[in-house]
Amino acid sequence: xxxxxxxxxxxxxxxxxxxxxxxxxxxxxxxxxxxxxxxxxxxxxxxxxxxxxxxxxxxxxxxxxxxxxxxxxxxxxxxxxxxxxxxxxxxxxxxxxxxxxxx
Amino acid sequence: xxxxxxxxxxxxxxxxxxxxxxxxxxxxxxxxxxxxxxxxxxxxxxxxxxxxxxxxxxxxxxxxxxxxxxxxxxxxxxxxxxxxxxxxxxxxxxxxxxxxxxxxxxxxxxxxxxxxxxxxxxxxxxxxxxxxxxxxxxxxxxxxxxxxxxxxxxxxxxxxxxxxxxxxxxxxxxxxxxxxxxxxxxxxxxxxxxxxxxxxxxxxxxxxxxxxxxxxxxxxxxxxxxxxxxxxxxxxxxxxxxxxxxxxxxxxxxxxxxxxxxxxxxxxxxxxxxxxxxxxxxxxxxxxxxxxxxxxxxxxxxxxxxxxxxxxxxxxxxxxxxxxxxxxxxxxxxxxxxxxxxxxxxxxxxxxxxxxxxxxxxxxxxxxxxxxxxxxxxxxxxxxxxxxxxxxxxxxxxxxxxxxxxxxxxxxxxxxxxxxxxxxxxxxxxxxxxxxxxxxxxxxxxxxxxxxxxxxxxxxxxxxxxxxxx
Numbered sequence: 001x002x003x004x005x006x007x008x009x010x011x012x013x014x015x016x017x018x019x020x021x022x023x024x025x026x027x028x029x030x031x032x033x034x035x036x037x038x039x040x041x042x043x044x045x046x047x048x049x050x051x052x053x054x055x056x057x058x059x060x061x062x063x064x065x066x067x068x069x070x071x072x073x074x075x076x077x078x079x080x081x082x083x084x085x086x087x088x089x090x091x092x093x094x095x096x097x098x099x100x101x102x103x
Numbered sequence: 104x105x106x107x108x109x110x111x112x113x114x115x116x117x118x119x120x121x122x123x124x125x126x127x128x129x130x131x132x133x134x135x136x137x138x139x140x141x142x143x144x145x146x147x148x149x150x151x152x153x154x155x156x157x158x159x160x161x162x163x164x165x166x167x168x169x170x171x172x173x174x175x176x177x178x179x180x181x182x183x184x185x186x187x188x189x190x191x192x193x194x195x196x197x198x199x200x201x202x203x204x205x206x207x208x209x210x211x212x213x214x215x216x217x218x219x220x221x222x223x224x225x226x227x228x229x230x231x232x233x234x235x236x237x238x239x240x241x242x243x244x245x246x247x248x249x250x251x252x253x254x255x256x257x258x259x260x261x262x263x264x265x266x267x268x269x270x271x272x273x274x275x276x277x278x279x280x281x282x283x284x285x286x287x288x289x290x291x292x293x294x295x296x297x298x299x300x301x302x303x304x305x306x307x308x309x310x311x312x313x314x315x316x317x318x319x320x321x322x323x324x325x326x327x328x329x330x331x332x333x334x335x336x337x338x339x340x341x342x343x344x345x346x347x348x349x350x351x352x353x354x355x356x357x358x359x360x361x362x363x364x365x366x367x368x369x370x371x372x373x374x375x376x377x378x379x380x381x382x383x384x385x386x387x388x389x390x391x392x393x394x395x396x397x398x399x400x401x402x403x404x405x406x407x408x409x410x411x412x413x414x415x416x417x418x419x420x421x422x423x424x425x426x427x428x429x430x431x432x433x434x435x436x437x438x439x440x441x442x443x444x445x446x447x448x449x450x451x452x453x454x455x456x457x458x459x460x461x462x463x464x465x466x467x468x469x470x471x472x473x474x475x476x477x478x479x480x481x482x483x484x485x486x487x488x489x490x491x492x493x494x495x496x497x498x499x500x501x502x503x504x505x506x507x508x509x510x511x512x513x514x515x516x517x518x519x520x521x522x523x524x525x526x527x528x529x530x531x532x533x534x535x536x537x538x539x540x541x542x543x544x545x546x547x548x549x550x551x552x553x554x555x556x557x558x559x560x561x562x563x564x565x566x567x568x569x570x571x572x573x
Contacts, residue, residue: 004436005252008275009159009160013153029152030151038251044234051488053232054234058322060237064491070525091350
């Protein structure tokens with residue numbers, strides 16, 4: 001699996017795993033979910049409601065809401081602003097998202 | 104009776120500098136900042152679980168920012184810094200509404216300094232919504248503070264010095280930059296640039312440092328070229344680039360394709376004016392400063408009494424200008440609150456005014472080179488999504504204009520463009536230009552989207568739990 005983490009300049013915090021659409025990927029304390037996904041080579045984070053197109057992280061600073069995902073069961077959470085926590089579940093969001101479910 | 108209060112929104116270079124000056128003058132200050140830690144975008148701090156082992160690897164801005172953040176942090180006991188505080192509205196009676204810890208709160212101010220900063224200028228082109236296409240600013244945050252590369256074959260497209268800075272950071276991190284595509288024909292402007300830069304050794308030295316890093320790594324730098332299309336199935340796989348003329352219009356027959364897995368787009372920045380507009384400040388359109396900006400006096404005061412704007416949100420000019428504008432605004436607010444005499448305020452602000460005059464020379468030259476030209480707004484086709492949130496295409500927008508919609512608010516009512524979660528931030532700036540072109544008008548003649556609270560998505564539950572501070 002791809003690992004796009006840069007090794008120079010910093011030492012990372014504790015390593016753990018997060019569950020992305022049922023699959024384990026590595027993450028570290030202090031990493032955003034968006035960064036952990038890109039580090040694993042995962043760019044598509046949601047599908048749009050109308051045209052059913054894939055979207056990924058775009059502005060990267062919390063303004064555009066393109067990286068909205070279902071995180072721990074809650075939809076419309078920005079992956080670029082949300083820190084990964086041990087064992088958190090992350091699902092690709094399909095459409096507008098609904099409380100209490102991935103759809 | 105409590106002391107009069109200065110509220111500062113934003114803790115980037117402008118907001119931090121304003122707070123430092125105001126606290127020094129004895130003003131009671133509260134800073135509201137969206138991020139967990141002060142620094143803004145340019146001086147963003149790493150999460151404390153990261154240990155910085157080589158500050159040099161994080162770039163020159165990071166090291167410069169450390170000093171300012173340390174100075175700001177040293178005042179912590181004499182002011183109130185509220186991180187994780189997302190301002191969503193301004194209301195009469197001098198009230199600021201913000202979201203913190205899942206709850207909406209209100210704070211009252213006597214003087215207000217808005218230092219919201221800027222965000223990457225969105226330019227719609229076919230394929231710009233594909234995963235793997237991200238803004239240069241977003242890519243920089245990923246590389247600098249998360250220490251993750253956006254891809255394995257990275258192409259940088261856009262204009263201006265940030266491209267060179269980002270390329271260097273990626274190269275130093277061991278990443279592969281397959282090319283830098285620069286829209287401007289910069290070559291002929293080096294002499295002009297050198298003349299403008301006299302006395303600005305820091306900026307000149309940065310530019311030389313970046314240029315050398317790129318040359319050493321043998322990264323191709325293509326001038327007078329733009330991205331015309333991103334292609335791929337579920338993510339970006341190919342970038343189509345082409346040569347452009349002086350108006351940045353594509354020269355037919357010059358297109359070529361490059362295999363990429365990440366595309367970083369950086370066409371400069373747009374000032375975040377939603378709060379100065381909500382506050383009722385008068386604005387003017389200045390394309391060389393990023394678009395709509397608040398009208399200000401020499402003390403950074405807007406046309407609304409007691410409301411100041413400092414830094415990139417009042418005209419994109421970079422961190423060094425933001426810092427000096429922040430100082431001036433902080434001193435002016437302290438003077439307005441009676442903590443400094445007019446004479447003392449003028450004395451304290453003088454060095455900043457001097458620095459700004461010197462920086463302005465270089466700025467004018469850089470602006471002239473990098474201001475987006477018309478050709479960029481001709482890249483989108485009728486099938487290109489312009490409003491990313493509501494998925495509205497250029498074709499739908501043109502149909503609305505043909506149907507009589509002649510400003511951004513009418514287009515919003517007819518198409519929903521600008522109604523989504525980004526609140527028009529990523530369609531508005533391009534629509535300003537596109538509507539002007541379709542109507543044969545100037546961009547400043549097109550009425551922009553009216554910001555309405557909440558200017559950021561706020562859950563109904565948060566509003567229901569609304570509490571008041573103090």
